[in-house]
Amino acid sequence: MTDSTRRIGTPVVDSGGATMHDRIERAHHAFELSRRATPADRQRWLEAIADGLDADAEELITLARHESRLPEARLRGELIRTAFQLRLLGAEAKRGEPLDPTIDHADRDWGMGPRPDIRRVNQPLGVVAVFGASNFPFAFSVIGGDSAAALAAGCSVVHKAHSAHPRLARRTAETVIEALRLARAPDGLFALVSGFRIGEALVEHPLVQAVAFTGSTRGGRALFDRIAGRPQPIPFFGELGSTNPVFVAPAAWAARREEIVRGFLASVTGSVGQLCTKPGFLIVPRDPSIAAPLTSAGADLTAGEMLTPHLRDAFRTSVADFHRLPASRVLLDAQSRLDDAEAATLFAITAEALLAEPEILQREMFGPASVVVEYSHPGQLIELAKAVDGQLTAGIHADAEDDVHDLARVLAEKAGRLVWNAWPTGVTVSYAQQHGGPYPATTASGTTSVGTGAVRRFLRPVAYQGFPETELPEPLRESNPWGLRRRIDGEWVDP
Amino acid sequence: MTDSTRRIGTPVVDSGGATMHDRIERAHHAFELSRRATPADRQRWLEAIADGLDADAEELITLARHESRLPEARLRGELIRTAFQLRLLGAEAKRGEPLDPTIDHADRDWGMGPRPDIRRVNQPLGVVAVFGASNFPFAFSVIGGDSAAALAAGCSVVHKAHSAHPRLARRTAETVIEALRLARAPDGLFALVSGFRIGEALVEHPLVQAVAFTGSTRGGRALFDRIAGRPQPIPFFGELGSTNPVFVAPAAWAARREEIVRGFLASVTGSVGQLCTKPGFLIVPRDPSIAAPLTSAGADLTAGEMLTPHLRDAFRTSVADFHRLPASRVLLDAQSRLDDAEAATLFAITAEALLAEPEILQREMFGPASVVVEYSHPGQLIELAKAVDGQLTAGIHADAEDDVHDLARVLAEKAGRLVWNAWPTGVTVSYAQQHGGPYPATTASGTTSVGTGAVRRFLRPVAYQGFPETELPEPLRESNPWGLRRRIDGEWVDP
Numbered sequence: 005m006t007d008s009t010r011r012i013g014t015p016v017v018d019s020g021g022a023t024m025h026d027r028i029e030r031a032h033h034a035f036e037l038s039r040r041a042t043p044a045d046r047q048r049w050l051e052a053i054a055d056g057l058d059a060d061a062e063e064l065i066t067l068a069r070h071e072s073r074l075p076e077a078r079l080r081g082e083l084i085r086t087a088f089q090l091r092l093l094g095a096e097a098k099r100g101e102p103l104d105p106t107i108d109h110a111d112r113d114w115g116m117g118p119r120p121d122i123r124r125v126n127q128p129l130g131v132v133a134v135f136g137a138s139n140f141p142f143a144f145s146v147i148g149g150d151s152a153a154a155l156a157a158g159c160s161v162v163h164k165a166h167s168a169h170p171r172l173a174r175r176t177a178e179t180v181i182e183a184l185r186l187a188r189a190p191d192g193l194f195a196l197v198s199g200f201r202i203g204e205a206l207v208e209h210p211l212v213q214a215v216a217f218t219g220s221t222r223g224g225r226a227l228f229d230r231i232a233g234r235p236q237p238i239p240f241f242g243e244l245g246s247t248n249p250v251f252v253a254p255a256a257w258a259a260r261r262e263e264i265v266r267g268f269l270a271s272v273t274g275s276v277g278q279l280c281t282k283p284g285f286l287i288v289p290r291d292p293s294i295a296a297p298l299t300s301a302g303a304d305l306t307a308g309e310m311l312t313p314h315l316r317d318a319f320r321t322s323v324a325d326f327h328r329l330p331a332s333r334v335l336l337d338a339q340s341r342l343d344d345a346e347a348a349t350l351f352a353i354t355a356e357a358l359l360a361e362p363e364i365l366q367r368e369m370f371g372p373a374s375v376v377v378e379y380s381h382p383g384q385l386i387e388l389a390k391a392v393d394g395q396l397t398a399g400i401h402a403d404a405e406d407d408v409h410d411l412a413r414v415l416a417e418k419a420g421r422l423v424w425n426a427w428p429t430g431v432t433v434s435y436a437q438q439h440g441g442p443y444p445a446t447t448a449s450g451t452t453s454v455g456t457g458a459v460r461r462f463l464r465p466v467a468y469q470g471f472p473e474t475e476l477p478e479p480l481r482e483s484n485p486w487g488l489r490r491r492i493d494g495e496w497v498d499p
Numbered sequence: 500m501t502d503s504t505r506r507i508g509t510p511v512v513d514s515g516g517a518t519m520h521d522r523i524e525r526a527h528h529a530f531e532l533s534r535r536a537t538p539a540d541r542q543r544w545l546e547a548i549a550d551g552l553d554a555d556a557e558e559l560i561t562l563a564r565h566e567s568r569l570p571e572a573r574l575r576g577e578l579i580r581t582a583f584q585l586r587l588l589g590a591e592a593k594r595g596e597p598l599d600p601t602i603d604h605a606d607r608d609w610g611m612g613p614r615p616d617i618r619r620v621n622q623p624l625g626v627v628a629v630f631g632a633s634n635f636p637f638a639f640s641v642i643g644g645d646s647a648a649a650l651a652a653g654c655s656v657v658h659k660a661h662s663a664h665p666r667l668a669r670r671t672a673e674t675v676i677e678a679l680r681l682a683r684a685p686d687g688l689f690a691l692v693s694g695f696r697i698g699e700a701l702v703e704h705p706l707v708q709a710v711a712f713t714g715s716t717r718g719g720r721a722l723f724d725r726i727a728g729r730p731q732p733i734p735f736f737g738e739l740g741s742t743n744p745v746f747v748a749p750a751a752w753a754a755r756r757e758e759i760v761r762g763f764l765a766s767v768t769g770s771v772g773q774l775c776t777k778p779g780f781l782i783v784p785r786d787p788s789i790a791a792p793l794t795s796a797g798a799d800l801t802a803g804e805m806l807t808p809h810l811r812d813a814f815r816t817s818v819a820d821f822h823r824l825p826a827s828r829v830l831l832d833a834q835s836r837l838d839d840a841e842a843a844t845l846f847a848i849t850a851e852a853l854l855a856e857p858e859i860l861q862r863e864m865f866g867p868a869s870v871v872v873e874y875s876h877p878g879q880l881i882e883l884a885k886a887v888d889g890q891l892t893a894g895i896h897a898d899a900e901d902d903v904h905d906l907a908r909v910l911a912e913k914a915g916r917l918v919w920n921a922w923p924t925g926v927t928v929s930y931a932q933q934h935g936g937p938y939p940a941t942t943a944s945g946t947t948s949v950g951t952g953a954v955r956r957f958l959r960p961v962a963y964q965g966f967p968e969t970e971l972p973e974p975l976r977e978s979n980p981w982g983l984r985r986r987i988d989g990e991w992v993d994p
Contacts, residue, residue, distance in 0.1 A: 467933035
């Protein structure tokens with residue numbers, strides 16, 4: 005590294021005054037040790053971190069409340085989720101599921117000509133840079149899904165702290181590092197750095213082999229371009245922006261308009277609208293009396309303070325911009341009743357206006373605002389679905405009489421997760437979860453940032469041809485010392 | 500599309516004078532039909548193409564001999580490989596292996612809070628642009644691995660013909676299109692386009708959702724930059740360049756120097772050195788008598804004409820550049836004995852010189868030339884391994900007394916495939932094959948372009964939350980109509 009890189013380092017957490025370059029070198033050394041560890045070791049490390057979070061919960065939640073303004077119940081739930089995620093990914097690592105061990109024995113009669121013995125296993129990428137988000141100070145921050153998945157894969161992590169919760173980030177990193185130390189994980193396996201320019205230098209460091217990011221489309225695209233411009237481009241798993249449109253079919257709307265509106269408003273205003281899966285567009289049949297259920301449901305809504313002044317200002321600007329659209333009209337404006345807290349703002353727009361200006365469908369208002377789109381005939385549902393860009397989620401509300409088969413098919417081309425008669429906010433951590441979608445929702449639509457599948461993002465297949473048993477990695481040895489389920493000569497074999 | 504894009508279209512294969520834009524629109528329509536097809540249908544299409552290649556083999560081989568100058572036996576073997584590959588990937592598609600169907604039933608007691616019913620399956624990306632290579636006019640060209648994998652995934656393919664074999668490309672496309680027509684595949688599922696500017700426009704077309712490329716580092720990087728600059732960046736599976744270093748440990752060298760040199764020269768000169776896995780560096784103990792086995796083995800070598808005048812000129816330039824390196828000396832120069840055919844050129848360089856200028860390790864001479872690196876102590880094997888960039892392959896020759904455990908570990912960080920006591924050329928198509936590695940070997944090190952794993956490059960996971968049975972894609976239905984092996988609530992379940 006050049007001297008200029010050394011100068012911009014702002015050491016945090018450890019006392020040695022290490023520069024970012026030193027941290028990355030240590031992280032690489034830790035990776036070299038972690039990749040030799042057994043999956044059982046890695047599970048132990050992740051469990052130790054989860055235990056550490058549990059033990060330090062009160063202090064962490066107090067700091068999080070102070071820095072994020074999020075309500076205590078939400079933060080408690082998020083911390084439970086974060087520890088659960090570490091344990092689930094640890095268990096997944098232990099059973100070797102992400103390794104995909106595949107063995108082809110030598111075969112003289114292989115159809116294209118004799119085949120040598122060849123065996124493949126997934127291996128960790130190296131040092132991973134993780135950029136945390138402000139809106140989930142636990143679950144998508146210091147030791148959130150990206151860090152957990154990278155550690156489960158056998159990588160080391162250098163986490164760039166989000167400026168919205170610097171004290172919490174530092175305190176969480178202390179918990180993580182202490183837990184790893186007690187569990188005898190390699191020194192330097194996890195490190196925290198902070199500062200905008202540090203973030204830029206981090207993604208350009210030659211030892212960094214992958215980057216995970218959750219944030220805005222603008223910030224994510226800037227990182228994407230920076231990483232694409234590296235002499236050696238590396239995988240960039242960026243979650244950028246999503247407006248999560250929800251399509252309501254005619255019969256569903258006729259049958260339960262009030263219920264849909266109530267659910268919609270709750271989903272729009274939960275966490276003061278600061279969720280990447282907040283429904284930004286609700287697409288419903290034209291309904292002259294739509295104001296009635298909105299006003300009745302809207303009366304119950306509470307307002308809330310946003311995470312940071314920066315997000316508040318950006319939100320207010322995006323709402324003001326939407327106000328200025330000639331095609332928009334205001335359906336609900338709780339905003340003006342309050343001073344320092346944001347309440348729900350709902351716009352209305354016609355399907356015809358949106359189809360004439362489909363780029364409006366990508367306008368994300370990050371906060372408690374959303375847009376009700378009124379369609380004049382059901383065919384416009386498909387037209388609108390075709391007009392949206394890549395999304396994290398898309399929703400369908402339909403009853404038995406509604407024919408939404410084609411609509412679902414179109415939306416499956418656009419989104420990572422389709423939600424039926426429910427709301428996109430609330431993302432469970434499980435085996436089948438998919439949190440990701442085509443650009444701009446993410447920069448790597450083939451992967452997920454939530455659920456056990458996330459571990460695979462930080463792995464890369466390596467094949468071994470003609471290796472003797474003792475020189476093979478354990479998952480590929482004939483003796484199967486780790487007891488893994490493997491694909492052998494094309495067939496899956498249980499241990 | 501703009502008018503300027505329409506102007507640069509040069510229609511080939513079909514008689515309708517379609518522009519590239521029209522072809523892509525048709526390909527997208529075909530994709531919409533293909534994604535609804537069953538895996539059994541897709542297998543039938545791939546089988547039909549393989550049968551078509553078999554039926555037209557003589558004509559195709561005659562054209563290939565004429566345009567590629569490759570020997571007939573090699574071309575026959577390559578065509579067998581190409582048909583085999585189509586059938587293997589078709590069978591893989593039929594068994595649903597690449598779909599990864601995963602089902603999490605609703606669970607009120609899920610550790611982080613109640614879990615909804617959520618199910619995930621991989622779905623095809625859309626229209627895939629494939630750029631063929633000149634050096635495998637069948638296996639990495641019109642209907643080579645990339646096209647076969649994309650079709651097996653359920654995508655449609657627009658293939659950009661390589662200018663080195665235009666007539667063969669056109670004739671192969673006719674075989675493919677006719678086979679697909681007879682098999683009643685969707686019209687437009689496969690199309691051929693040609694021309695340099697067409698290639699540029701192709702990767703920028705909004706309906707193109709992935710690009711696969713095999714070629715030079717320069718050409719690949721230019722495409723990479725163009726795709727990264729799209730308003731909507733898409734996955735780019737580029738195979739760029741690789742020097743495939745082979746590391747020979749001391750005991751192996753002492754025991755079988757002649758055998759190693761013979762194998763090395765055969766691997767360097769096969770197909771006139773025009774293989775992406777040709778060993779570009781052979782790293783051996785310093786040996787004052789190394790010229791003896793080289794001269795004796797080199798005497799048997801035949802020379803050959805290169806694929807194109809462009810490749811020949813580029814090869815000669817790269818060899819001349821290596822000549823000019825102060826640290827290099829010539830070990831074998833069969834070059835001068837021949838006029839219009841290239842024979843083996845071998846250079847020698849010391850490990851010390853390479854470690855002082857490690858960028859030399861990335862110098863690919865695409866043709867029958869290679870470099871013998873002489874090390875003065877075994878520790879330099881690891882130092883050199885650490886100095887190489889991303890590779891498709893890395894080789895190790897070792898005997899029982901050689902300790903190459905650490906060497907293999909370092910090389911696993913650098914390459915997609917490690918080869919033990921054998922040569923990297925010759926890439927079998929199987930379940931465990933991994934043809935890919937960190938940049939610059941490829942732009943997507945998590946994926947492979949050869950073997951059944953290649954199908955996954957053209958798929959993307961989509962989750963369905965709370966969907967009723969009839970609205971779910973078949974692989975996710977409780978009734979499992981396609982009889983797939985699935986992961987259900989974390990456990991793999993056979994049908």
